[in-house]
Amino acid sequence: MIHTLGPVLLASLLVGLGVTGIAGRRNAVLVLVGVELVLSGALVLLVATQAAGADRWAAGSVLPLFVVTIAAAEVVVALAVVLAVFRQRGSIDLDARSDAEPGA
Amino acid sequence: MTALDTAFAASGVLAVVGGLLAVTTRHVVHAALWLVVALLGVAGALLVLGAELVALVLVLVYVGAVVVLVLFALMLTRAPVGPDLAHTVGPWRRLGSGLLGLASAGLLATVLVPLADGTVQRADVGSQQVAGQLFGTWVWPFELLSLLLLAALVGALAVARRPDAGAPSRRRGAS
Numbered sequence: 393m394i395h396t397l398g399p400v401l402l403a404s405l406l407v408g409l410g411v412t413g414i415a416g417r418r419n420a421v422l423v424l425v426g427v428e429l430v431l432s433g434a435l436v437l438l439v440a441t442q443a444a445g446a447d448r449w450a451a452g453s454v455l456p457l458f459v460v461t462i463a464a465a466e467v468v469v470a471l472a473v474v475l476a477v478f479r480q481r482g483s484i485d486l487d488a489r490s491d492a493e494p495g496a
Numbered sequence: 497m498t499a500l501d502t503a504f505a506a507s508g509v510l511a512v513v514g515g516l517l518a519v520t521t522r523h524v525v526h527a528a529l530w531l532v533v534a535l536l537g538v539a540g541a542l543l544v545l546g547a548e549l550v551a552l553v554l555v556l557v558y559v560g561a562v563v564v565l566v567l568f569a570l571m572l573t574r575a576p577v578g579p580d581l582a583h584t585v586g587p588w589r590r591l592g593s594g595l596l597g598l599a600s601a602g603l604l605a606t607v608l609v610p611l612a613d614g615t616v617q618r619a620d621v622g623s624q625q626v627a628g629q630l631f632g633t634w635v636w637p638f639e640l641l642s643l644l645l646l647a648a649l650v651g652a653l654a655v656a657r658r659p660d661a662g663a664p665s666r667r668r669g670a671s
Contacts, residue, residue: 394500394545396612402508402541404608406515406534408601413519416593418583421569422524425531428562429515432538435554436545437608443545444616450629453621456542456550457630460557461641465648467562471569472652478573479658485583 399440406433420474420484424467431463500618504544511537519597522579528566532559546618549626 406429413426435456442452478484514534518527535558542551576582585593630638 393498393615394504394618395615397609398501398504398508399541399545400608400612401605402504402511404601404604405508405512406538407604408597408599409512409515409519410597411600412593412597415596416519416585416590418585419524419575419580421566421573421575422527422583424566425518425527428531428558429518429534432511432535432554432558435550436538436541439542439545439547439550442547442621443618447619449633450621450626453547453550453626454630454634456547457553458634458637458641460550460553461645464557464562465645467565468648468652469655471565472656474569475572475656484573 394443396440396444399436399443403433403437403440406430406436418486420477420486421471423486424470427470428463428467431459435459498615500544504541507537507540507544509537510534511541513537522584524570524575524580525567525577528563528570531566532563535559535563546620549623 410426410429410431410433413429414423415426417423417426438456438459439452441447442450474484481488511534514530514532514537518530518534521527521530535554539551539554539559542548542554
């Protein structure tokens with residue numbers, strides 16, 4: 393027996409922490425840490441629906457696997473973009489002006 | 497409060513504390529390492545909820561691959577060892593982001609808490625059942641995901657490739 397309040401609270405706290413990380417970071421790599429926290433909140437919620445016995449086709453176990461895979465692909469592409477930007481501008485500061493001179 | 501509730505609360509507290517430190521610490525490498533703690537807490541919570549396959553995949557992919565990738569990116573972008581003084585944000589920005597996070601957490605909680613009504617029997621979905629559904633009902637999304645991973649791999653290589661790496665030799669060959 394498990395109370396369904398716990399997973400719901402954990403998911404909302406993780407999403408809140410992730411949003412805090414996304415909004416409050418200037419380092420482009422650390423924004424991804426916030427994105428990971430938001431996605432893990434979604435995972436907890438998906439698995440909680442399965443634990444509550446309200447899923448068909450084992451969706452509560454299969455959809456989190458899909459979410460993990462898509463998150464991995466997203467992180468790979470995002471880090472490639474970050475590295476390309478760092479190579480071109482010498483900085484990964486998200487507050488820097490986008491029309492600044494390269495390397496400035 | 498049953499033993500499962502206690503175990504879930506313990507891993508949930510671990511996840512929330514790890515996440516809080518990951519988004520507030522000023523050492524960039526520490527942020528990635530606290531993310532490991534947070535994800536291990538989430539994996540423990542999923543284990544308590546009865547999804548052991550998802551918990552293992554989470555540890556394998558997130559902790560094993562994604563965090564290592566983030567650490568590599570931090571090193572390649574010359575992250576400082578000490579506190580990251582180049583990317584500090586002001587107190588107003590910090591306060592604003594904290595309020596934004598609190599607001600989203602509160603919004604989600606007010607929507608979802610009324611739906612969480614009482615205790616449920618934990619549904620045990622075995623790995624065999626998950627595998628049967630994954631390669632039966634969900635086989636087309638699964639195959640599409642393999643295409644997505646391939647596209648992400650090729651796209652990441654194309655984006656991160658040094659643009660002038662092969663250009664001089666090509667130009668020499670053309671002229």
